Amino acid sequence: MAGRPQERSRTIADVAARAGVSLSTVSRVINGTAKVDEALAAKVRAAADELEYTASPLARSLVLGRTNTVAVVVPDLENPTFHGVLRGLSRAAARDGYHVLVADSAESVEEERILAVETRRRCDGIVLCAPRMPEEDLRRLLRQLDPVVLVNREARGSSAPAVTADYRSGLTDLLELLRADGHRRLLYLAGAPQSSSNFQRLAALRDFGVLHPEVAVEVTPCGVNFADGHDAVDRVLASGATGVLGFNDLVAMGLMSGLGERGLRVPDDLSVTGFDDIPFARYLTPPLTTASVPVAELGEQAWHRMAELLGSRTPGHTILFRPRLEQRGTTGPAPASPGARP
Amino acid sequence: MAGRPQERSRTIADVAARAGVSLSTVSRVINGTAKVDEALAAKVRAAADELEYTASPLARSLVLGRTNTVAVVVPDLENPTFHGVLRGLSRAAARDGYHVLVADSAESVEEERILAVETRRRCDGIVLCAPRMPEEDLRRLLRQLDPVVLVNREARGSSAPAVTADYRSGLTDLLELLRADGHRRLLYLAGAPQSSSNFQRLAALRDFGVLHPEVAVEVTPCGVNFADGHDAVDRVLASGATGVLGFNDLVAMGLMSGLGERGLRVPDDLSVTGFDDIPFARYLTPPLTTASVPVAELGEQAWHRMAELLGSRTPGHTILFRPRLEQRGTTGPAPASPGARP
């Protein structure tokens, strides 16, 4: 004798009727917002249980002006970094009873703005990953989106808190490592030219150039994916560099794969570094030397900043994770005779 | 003379007042639901533009009984399979003007049920990935969740459409490949014992055992992660198998890493296969032989099934993607003397 599925879910009025009380009393009992006689309260709870009542989040949101939802806007759900951020954020938010909406702008900077604004209307705040948006556009957008937390970049002139990694110091560590290993010709495979984190890496390169004029550092545009790294192999070989810094782990892996196809050995012929320390990095053969960025923690901290904003507590400060150098198997002493290659 | 940020967003009443018309007229113009005099319509549009008005999705949802949102519930956002599903789903849904909510049950089967039911109230339908939920519980849950689309498993006795890969045939392909390469002792590293896709793989094992009694096939519990595969290396060596089938690519990679540490070579000493064909699989050294599952398409098709359900069109049929065998570098002829190992 299975009952047919309930056509429409129960409303607070059903519960009130069944318990023989007013709507407000039900509301008060459910939310514990005011004192209600224990006998009545019990009746209400019983009625609610019997009807399997739960309040409509929609109706509550409308009247409370609060959705208990935040959205995370990312340029590309394919990127391992955003997986981590999303995971960290989603779990942290869930612990505080918040839901998360995810919006993927599919790499389009145009879309990103529209998407963020539209999405904003369905939630209480935005966690924004917009690495390539020009800073001026970003500032304007941030005002529309408020409250908003930035991930992986900052915005000068805005009070929006950011949660990011210190890409500059991470790359500096990698550069110093290669220098200490005797490398004197280095090549950086650049990521998206407009992106904030690429910019920071270039800054590290400049600092390094000033500090160590004896080391030649070149830059070549490359990209952010495995395929980009793979395709860069010719330029890498032509450069004569003995140490190559990939924009990220994916690029480094792609390069290593291409190098392997050419019969070159890492780190014997060439040292290679990545960036991010994605889960597989340590398991490559050889394991990838990289700068480790705690992506899930980035997401978690992004939530904490957001929670502060939502609770109108003191706006949290921007927080920077310093990447940790992971010296593994793809870097080693510079080869004695860099020219001597197959 | 920058205006201060608008405190509250504009309502339809603001637009009506500014255009000198009634609320209904504004609504009709905005939604194109009825004929409105062109002159009036123009005034409304102008007013809406000037006020940067967009209707509150919340209020619309409440009155329309439709949120234009679907949720995807996954057991673990860390799993590469779900990344793909989420990506495919999110983009496909976005094309149809739908938003996506993501809920991560953090592996807890208990939570999963509560989470799904709770999340369901905030959206129009659920895309459910619940590989380990007992089938009876699942059936009950499906009724509460309706409409719902299942990913990566089916539920007998329920009309909920499913989108999944045919894990059984995928594993069969892998088994046949190893057999053709002369392997006569095989070992399967099992995933989560309760999981549907593990179950299907075991079915393939049984079929294969019947068909090819000359091949010995063992099963050992292992897991679903890199670390699980890595930790299985002792059991693998003890088994005397010359061909090992990892539950998935992660497990296979972990195993290969462990094998490497022991000085064993793949595929010379041992053949290894994965499952899924995650993005890195082809780039490992050697590239991983695996059964390719198009995860993003799984997500995309899940959306299409959901869209059918939401449009109350004929409920879509369950759809099965047949994994494609990717014969790459980790499999090869069985070694002449399987016992002769370091």
Added chain:
DNA sequence: ATGAAAGCGCTAACAT
């Protein structure tokens, strides 16, 4: 073709 008014399900004054 347009407007007035009811109502989606809920909360929070405001009464009592």
Added chain:
DNA sequence: ATGTTAGCGCTTTCAT
């Protein structure tokens, strides 16, 4: 302590 009522912002009868 409990009930009555207004109202969140919108769509949709129902009149005109």
